[in-house]
Amino acid sequence: MKKKDEERMFLETGISKEWLITNGIGGYASSSIVGCNTRKYHGLLVAPLNPPAMRFVILSKVDESIEFNNTKYDLYTNMCKNSVSKGYQYLVNFDNEYIPNFTYKVKDVMVKKVICMEYGKNITCISYKIKNGNHKTKLTLAPIINFRNAHVANTYHQFDIEQELNNNTVKIVLDKHLDKPIYIKSSSGKYIEHDNDIFKGMFYIEEEKRGFDSEDNLVVPGRYEISIDENEEKEISFICSLNEEIEDISVNEVITNEIIRLRKLIRKSGLCEDNCDEQTKKMLQQYIISADNFIAYRQNTKLHTLLAGFPWFLDWGRDSLIAFEGLLLMTHRFDIAKEILLTFTNNIRFGLVPNGFADDNNRPLYNSADASLLLFEQINKYIKYTGDVEFVKSIYNKLKNIIDNYANGIDFDENNIHLEDDGLISSGTINTQNTWMDVKYDGYAITPRNGKAVEINALWYNALMTMNELASMFENKKVAKEYMNLANKCKESFNIKFYNEKKKSLYDVLGDEKIRPNQLFALSLTYPILDINGDIAKNIISTVEKKLLTKYGLRTLAKGEPNYVEIYEGDSFKRDLSYHQGPVWTWLLGLYFDSLKNMMNTEDEAQKEKISKKLKKLKKDTKETFMKALYSDGILGNIAEIYDTEEPYLGKGAPAQAWSVAEVYRIILS
Numbered sequence: 001m002k003k004k005d006e007e008r009m010f011l012e013t014g015i016s017k018e019w020l021i022t023n024g025i026g027g028y029a030s031s032s033i034v035g036c037n038t039r040k041y042h043g044l045l046v047a048p049l050n051p052p053a054m055r056f057v058i059l060s061k062v063d064e065s066i067e068f069n070n071t072k073y074d075l076y077t078n079m080c081k082n083s084v085s086k087g088y089q090y091l092v093n094f095d096n097e098y099i100p101n102f103t104y105k106v107k108d109v110m111v112k113k114v115i116c117m118e119y120g121k122n123i124t125c126i127s128y129k130i131k132n133g134n135h136k137t138k139l140t141l142a143p144i145i146n147f148r149n150a151h152v153a154n155t156y157h158q159f160d161i162e163q164e165l166n167n168n169t170v171k172i173v174l175d176k177h178l179d180k181p182i183y184i185k186s187s188s189g190k191y192i193e194h195d196n197d198i199f200k201g202m203f204y205i206e207e208e209k210r211g212f213d214s215e216d217n218l219v220v221p222g223r224y225e226i227s228i229d230e231n232e233e234k235e236i237s238f239i240c241s242l243n244e245e246i247e248d249i250s251v252n253e254v255i256t257n258e259i260i261r262l263r264k265l266i267r268k269s270g271l272c273e274d275n276c277d278e279q280t281k282k283m284l285q286q287y288i289i290s291a292d293n294f295i296a297y298r299q300n301t302k303l304h305t306l307l308a309g310f311p312w313f314l315d316w317g318r319d320s321l322i323a324f325e326g327l328l329l330m331t332h333r334f335d336i337a338k339e340i341l342l343t344f345t346n347n348i349r350f351g352l353v354p355n356g357f358a359d360d361n362n363r364p365l366y367n368s369a370d371a372s373l374l375l376f377e378q379i380n381k382y383i384k385y386t387g388d389v390e391f392v393k394s395i396y397n398k399l400k401n402i403i404d405n406y407a408n409g410i411d412f413d414e415n416n417i418h419l420e421d422d423g424l425i426s427s428g429t430i431n432t433q434n435t436w437m438d439v440k441y442d443g444y445a446i447t448p449r450n451g452k453a454v455e456i457n458a459l460w461y462n463a464l465m466t467m468n469e470l471a472s473m474f475e476n477k478k479v480a481k482e483y484m485n486l487a488n489k490c491k492e493s494f495n496i497k498f499y500n501e502k503k504k505s506l507y508d509v510l511g512d513e514k515i516r517p518n519q520l521f522a523l524s525l526t527y528p529i530l531d532i533n534g535d536i537a538k539n540i541i542s543t544v545e546k547k548l549l550t551k552y553g554l555r556t557l558a559k560g561e562p563n564y565v566e567i568y569e570g571d572s573f574k575r576d577l578s579y580h581q582g583p584v585w586t587w588l589l590g591l592y593f594d595s596l597k598n599m600m601n602t603e604d605e606a607q608k609e610k611i612s613k614k615l616k617k618l619k620k621d622t623k624e625t626f627m628k629a630l631y632s633d634g635i636l637g638n639i640a641e642i643y644d645t646e647e648p649y650l651g652k653g654a655p656a657q658a659w660s661v662a663e664v665y666r667i668i669l670s
Helices: 002-016 205-209 251-269 278-293 317-329 334-345 371-386 389-394 396-408 454-474 477-497 517-524 535-547 572-578 586-599 605-629 658-669
Strands: 017-022 028-032 043-050 053-068 071-074 091-095 101-106 109-117 123-131 137-149 161-166 169-174 182-186 190-193 198-203 215-219 222-228 233-241 295-298 303-306 553-555
Touching: 002 017, 002 028, 017 109, 017 278, 028 109, 043 123, 043 233, 053 109, 053 123, 053 182, 053 233, 109 251, 123 137, 123 251, 137 169, 137 182, 137 233, 161 190, 222 233, 233 251, 251 278, 278 295, 278 317, 278 658, 303 317, 303 334, 317 334, 317 371, 317 586, 317 658, 334 371, 371 389, 371 396, 371 454, 389 396, 389 454, 396 454, 454 477, 454 517, 517 535, 517 553, 517 586, 535 586, 553 586, 586 605, 586 658, 605 658
Parallel strands: none
Antiparallel strands: 017 028, 028 043, 043 053, 053 071, 053 137, 091 101, 101 109, 109 123, 123 233, 137 215, 137 222, 161 169, 169 182, 182 233, 190 222, 198 215, 295 303
C-alpha cells in the first residue's frame, strides 16, 4: 500500500510540473516532466502555421519503450479517463537548465533523452543516448501525431492518413492537409507502418479542471524499432518537422546551437557576474531564458513582438508594453525593444495602438483605451535605458497622432474615447471592455468600467507630460506648452474629483468606489498625476496595503466588496466572472513598487526611511516567494498569470505569463 501511495504522489507531483521551450516564431514544445500531456496545448511540436499565430498540435509526443530478456518496459506516461501508463516509475532525473533532459533507468539500461527545437523553424529534435546492459535490447519509438488547432481539442474522428517512406524519413499527410505534410525521421532502426492505429481518449486533466472537453483522439502512424547490442552505448536521434529539408539536420548541432544562443543572451544581459553565488546565477539564467521565450518573430510585420503568455496567448498591446522593461530593457535586448515599439506604432489606426492581432489572419485588433497610452511610459523608459532619442524622433509624429485622436474623440470599434470639458478622458460603453479588466462572456461585459477610469486618466496625464518633453526637443516651446496646458487641466480635475475621502482611496471609475489596484497608476508613472508626498498618496498606499496587497501580487478587488471571489476555479463562465473580482495578479506588484520608488523623492527623511524599509521588504519577500514558485508547479522557471487570494495561493490562468515574469524580476533586480 505504501508503494502505491508513493507512486501516486510521484505521479501527482510529476504532472503538476511542466516544461516549455520555444522556437522564436511562436511555436513551442511543452509537457509535464513525466511526459504525460495534461493540457490540450501540450505537444512536442506545436507549430504556428502563420507565425506566431494559428498554432497547431503536430507531434503530440513520442512513446518510447525498451525490450530485453523477453520483457517490454514502457517509458512513457499517458493518461486516459480510467487508466494511467506507468513509465514515470522509470524516470530517475529531470533537468531543465537550458533545455529539458530526462534520464530513465530500467534495471541495467540507462536512457538519456534531450528535447530541443531549432530556433526560427517548426522543427523538434530529440536525442537519445542509450547505455545498454549485458543483453540485446530493442528501443521502440512510436510518434503520436495530430493536426488540430491547439485551442480546439478535441478530435474524435477516424484519421485520413497517407504515408510515404524514403529511407528512414516518412512523409505524412494527415486529413488531406496536402499543403502541410509532416515529416518524421529516426537516425537508425526500421520504420514499421501502422494501419489505422488510433490513440483513443487521451485525457487532459487540466482541461477538465478548466471546464473544457478533456479527451482527444490522436493517430500513431507507425514505429521505429532500433536494435542495441550487448553493453553498447548508442546515440539515436528523432526529428519531426513541417520543413521538407529534414535529411541534413544534425540533432546534436541543433542542440549545441541552441545552448550557445542562450548562453550568449545570458552574457549579453550583463546580469550574471562572475562573483554571483550559484543560486543567484541560476535565478538570473532562468530569467533570461524565460524572457526569451516570450519573444517571437511576427511574419506579417517582419518584426519581433512579445507574446503575452504560454501556452495560449499571442501578443497583446498592453501586455507587451507592461512587460517591455522587465523582459527587454533590463536584459539589454535593445534591438528587440525597438522592433516591439515599431510592431505597435506601425499599426496605429485612429490613434489606437493594436490591443492584439487576430489568430486566424493577423488582423490588428483595436479594442483598447489603455494600450496607446501605455506606449508613452515605455518611450520614457526606452530613452532612459538607451539614450536613443533619434529613434524616438522617428516615431514622434505617430505619438502626436495618438494625442490628437484622443483629444478629438475615437468612435472606432466602440471605444467611445473622448476628452471632456474638464480635461479628463472618458471611454467605453456598458458593453465595451477596453481596459485591462477586459473579460466579456457571450456578449456580457463582466467589468465594463466605462466612463472616466482612474488609470486611463493617469496614463493620459503621463502621455501629455511626455509629449511636453518630446515637443521641447523635436518641435518648439509653443507646441510643448499646448501639451502642458492639457496636462494641467487634467491634473486639476483629477485631484478634485477622484479622491474618495470615505474609503481613503481613489474612485476606480468616477462614481464607482470599489477598491481596486488601478488607482496605483496615479502614483507609479514617470509623471504621477498626484502629489506623491501628499496625504492622499499616503492614504492610497495604506489602503492598498491593507486591502489588496499579498505576497503573490495585488487583489483585483478588495475583500468585502460586492462580487468578491477568493478562488479562481470552475468552468469558463465561472472563471470569467471572477477573473478581475478578487484573484491576485502578480504584475500589479510593479505598480506598487514604482509608487514606493516615486515616494522616495522627498525631503522628509523620516518618510524616506519608512519607504526605504518597505522597498527592501518588498524585494526580499518577492524574491523568496517567487524563487519557490518558479519550481513548485506550473511551467518550471516561469510565473503564472494569477493566483488565488488565500492559502495555498495556487497559480492559475496561463502558467507562464510575460508581465508576471517581467515585473517580478524588475522588482528583484532594481
